Amino acid sequence: MADKIDATDIFDERGNWRSPTITEIARASGCSTATVDRVLNERPGVREVTRKRVLDAFSSLTIESSTDAASCLKIAFLSDSGAAFNQSLKEGVNAYQAAYPNLELSFHSVLTTEVKPVQFAQQIERISQDIDGLVLVAREDLTINRAVRAVTARGVPVVCVTTDLPNSRRVAYIGNDQTGAGSTAACLMGTSISSSNNRVLLVISAPYRCQEERELGFRRVLRSEYPSLTVEERVSSNDDFEYSYRNVRNYIRDHGPPGGIYNVAGGNTGIAEAIRDEGLSGEVTFIGHELNSNSRILLETGGMDFVIGHDLDREISFSIECLRASLKKQDLPNIPSMPVRIFTKYNCF
Template identity: 30%
Template sequence: MMRVKLKLISELAGVGLATVDRVLNERGGVKPETARKVLDAARRLGWGKSLPLPYRSGLRFEILLGRRELPYVAQINDAFERYRPLIDRSVTLQRTFVDDTKPHRVAEAILKARCNALIVYGQEHDAVLDAVGSITSAGVPVVTMLSDLPTTPRLAYVGIDHYKAGRASAFFMAKMARRPGPVIGLYSSFQYRAQADRIAGFRDGLRDYSPDRHATVLVEGQDDETLIRDLLSQALRSHPNAAGIYNAGAFNNAIKQTLPAVHPLDRLIIIAHGLTEDTMSMLEDETITIVIDHNIDLQVRQAIEVLNYRFGLSDKMYGATSVPFTLHMRDNV
């Protein structure tokens, strides 16, 4: 049985049985890149051993982060720094900032990456999808965070279930709204799978939890603060009986700047995503009612565990990569 398994490993890795034997039994004399091919094949076939120490050098993991000015990007960056001790000392961790609103730049950064593994956040745009397909076909595993790219051959998605988060938002909106009326749904672009799923869950949830009281008025902001302020002002003036706002994007500052001029705050239920210093402040002054947080620290930890196992740096098989979201109100921040 062992010889059969070794033969399967050698066929999958494209090397001879003697090479497989040298790698798995730590006899040395094999190039690191060849050893990683052997280990990759072995783990796909259920071999549980970690990568032998002689082959652990030279690994580079790259994280493509979004725009530096966004609070959640800073959170992710800080979290990777905190969890660096979970990564083998032989691994170089590289963080690259790229404007996620420009998919061609994200695609270019993916194709230019010189790494052994890539962690990506980006839009579900053809250029990004093609780039992920290209780099994975070259043997570089890709892990998606925050927003998935499910039609690509990525290794794993680490993040919350955004559809369920949208439904949870609809539940609280339906139960807490002070009056019937439309609910304004803000989002950047449906090319972010996360935001498309949040809005889909929210609309389905409102239909289920409050079918006769609320309808959803959608506003697409395209990640433009000036545009979203103008569109939100227009929506609130067009719907003076609005019962609430569901912010599926990153428009918290736009909400804070727009509302006092056009709408009484005490009559709106506002639900947003991402617990940051800004949203905590808005919870405390009761601008926002509920914040759904994405557990960035847990996402980063899970992503590291996925790659540790993938490269044989850990014998521990990672668990579910779906991360639970948490609810925050004024009383628990």
């Protein structure tokens, strides 16, 4: 037995990891300890289906031991987004790290305005060299999809949070039904916008799937339930204060004030200040996404009317659980639908 697998073998001299015992493998596989002993020592007299069951149990327990042991499971978060969302995600990751110190979590981010897909793809591949799993927030791009496929092919699972990359072979998507979120925004807009001004300005940033799905849901509900409202134009915020402020003010000066503004992206603060500086406070219904320190203040002070949010902490937790399951070669946990949350100045605490 010693020349194969010793149940008392210590793989780390400091005692952080050891191989599973025969009893543990027998319990996990549903076989007797004698059968496990035969399989591990490659002795005859065991059916192939039984041999496979024992080896699968051994593999699963080995992964579990090596990834659940202190400071063994290394997970990186990489986010391509605006400053406010990146900060919220970073705070959530830090809070999870504090609650589970046995994990080794790292956080990396790039601002929307600074992302170059080729360089971002290279960053994905570079970070993945020294981790067990990756949690990703990224725009839809062929180069980025290709990088994720290369990473997963090397055995590093990837989970997408908030915005999806369904063509990248990622393990799972954790987040809202973004089409439903956009539909919710349309319902709020349709019941809040002034009847004397039925024009809606749509604000976008970069080719994130979540933004495209939000716009799809928004337009669909406007067409079917509020046909008098029209989305007149799209302007870009680039998830940036100055960019969104300048573009919204330019739009208002060139076309006049809209009755409502729906921002599927970042840059809420810039939009709110553009509305204020144009003297339109209280006259334009402003709906955006992501409850954070900035949007909370805007709600409280009347700079925004509604914020469509989600439970980012819960999404972080589920993303890590999905990576654990993937590394253990287990079925993914049952991921519940993340509810779309509506925040006003009365419930944004």
